[in-house]
Amino acid sequence: MKKGLALEPLDVDLMIDGRDMTQDEREKLSAFIEKNKPDARLKKKLDALRKRLGQLPSAPTWKELIAAQDTRKDDDVLDLEHSVEAAISGERDLSATDRRRIAEKIERYRTALDTDMRRAKKSRRAPLVQRARAKVKR
Amino acid sequence: MAGLSIEIDKLTNSIEHAKSGEAFDTRVVRVTKAERTKIRKKDWSFDWRAELDKDERHVLGLVTVHEPTVLQGLMSMEDRRDHVFLHLIESARSNLGTGKIYVGVPGNLVAYACRESLTYGHDGVVSFVAKTKLIVHYQNTLGARLLGGGRMTIDPPKAFELVERYFRTA
Numbered sequence: 001m002k003k004g005l006a007l008e009p010l011d012v013d014l015m016i017d018g019r020d021m022t023q024d025e026r027e028k029l030s031a032f033i034e035k036n037k038p039d040a041r042l043k044k045k046l047d048a049l050r051k052r053l054g055q056l057p058s059a060p061t062w063k064e065l066i067a068a069q070d071t072r073k074d075d076d077v078l079d080l081e082h083s084v085e086a087a088i089s090g091e092r093d094l095s096a097t098d099r100r101r102i103a104e105k106i107e108r109y110r111t112a113l114d115t116d117m118r119r120a121k122k123s124r125r126a127p128l129v130q131r132a133r134a135k136v137k138r
Numbered sequence: 139m140a141g142l143s144i145e146i147d148k149l150t151n152s153i154e155h156a157k158s159g160e161a162f163d164t165r166v167v168r169v170t171k172a173e174r175t176k177i178r179k180k181d182w183s184f185d186w187r188a189e190l191d192k193d194e195r196h197v198l199g200l201v202t203v204h205e206p207t208v209l210q211g212l213m214s215m216e217d218r219r220d221h222v223f224l225h226l227i228e229s230a231r232s233n234l235g236t237g238k239i240y241v242g243v244p245g246n247l248v249a250y251a252c253r254e255s256l257t258y259g260h261d262g263v264v265s266f267v268a269k270t271k272l273i274v275h276y277q278n279t280l281g282a283r284l285l286g287g288g289r290m291t292i293d294p295p296k297a298f299e300l301v302e303r304y305f306r307t308a
Contacts, residue, residue: 016227016266018184025289026218029265032285033220038261038294046298050256053305058257059250062167062176062199062209069206108204111155115205115239119232 080105152304153202153210153242162240163203166250168196169212182212184226189214195225200246211243215251221291222255224248224266248280249304252297262297266290 021029038046060068083098094102152164169177169190177186189197195216199209210233214225229243248264256262267288268276276282281296292300 016224016268018226019267020225021223021265021267021289025285025287029285029289029291030220032291033263036293042294042298043261046256046261046294049298049301050259053253053257053301059166059168059198062169062173062201062206065165065167065201066206069203107160111158111160112205114157115208115232118237118239 152246153200153240156238156241164200164210164246165203165206166247167199167201167206169199169209177209177212181231182228184212184228186212186214186228189226198247198250200243200250202240210240211247213247213251215254217254217258217260221260221263221265222251222258224251224264245279246304248292249300252292252300253305255297256301261294262292262301263294264292264297 037043080098080101083094084102086092087094087098152162154161169186171190174187174190177190179185179187186197189195192214195214198213198215200211200213201207201209209230211227211229213227216223216225227244227247229238232239233241233243251264252262255264268282268290270288273284273288273290276290277284280292280300282290282292284290
């Protein structure tokens with residue numbers, strides 16, 4: 001089930017004009033919104049959805065999320081390390097869950113590494129391209 | 139309770155690694171003025187620091203759960219009396235062009251804007267001024283309606299679809 005793909009074509013460089021609406025445009029929009037109010041059936045569905053969303057936490061600040069993730073990651077890694085140590089010392093074998101988690105971690109690190117490498121490659125390439133363009137202009 | 143809330147709040151299969159096709163869970167975060175130095179100007183086309191300085195605007199970023207320190211996209215929006223207005227949306231440079239790392243970043247952010255509009259009590263209505271060449275594109279992908287002069291709006295039925303599609307709320 002790849003729900004996100006439906007909007008994939010939105011990956012264009014700049015989506016929005018970057019200008020604000022004029023006062024006149026805003027008024028026209030308000031009139032449009034007023035005219036196109038949802039009917040009773042949709043309103044009921046929207047209200048139910050809003051109620052469900054209201055029970056969810058609002059977006060954390062970037063700083064809060066990083067702090068929370070770090071703590072969670074530490075616990076997770078520590079837990080897994082204990083399992084691996086126990087397996088190495090022969091105390092007990094790795095469970096199927098441990099194996100799956102290790103495989104997931106390897107995959108995550110591989111992806112992250114790939115991401116970093118591509119990012120690094122791009123940032124190295126950029127100045128070269130700029131210099132080459134400048135040379136052509138001269 | 140908090141753990142459970144976090145679990146159901148995540149976006150569903152929201153962005154995909156372009157190369158492997160693997161789906162990554164994402165989170166939308168509020169970027170505050172305190173974090174303005176972390177947004178390097180050279181990494182973005184728009185002046186996001188200026189956006190952060192405007193008090194009436196909210197700057198939101200999209201990060202993956204496994205890499206929360208890296209912003210995959212940014213959006214600036216404003217709550218207006220009867221709708222949410224999108225001032226800017228931008229994908230990180232690494233997510234643009236043929237060598238992009240992740241696909242699906244802007245769609246997530248637009249869906250989040252609809253969600254915010256819904257929670258503000260605006261029935262999910264989101265408006266923005268589209269670039270001329272992208273108007274048809276937004277009509278096809280988002281179901282946005284053109285009001286003239288590049289002004290587009292996502293109306294309640296489409297907003298409902300988007301929020302339901304992107305957020306696991308039940």
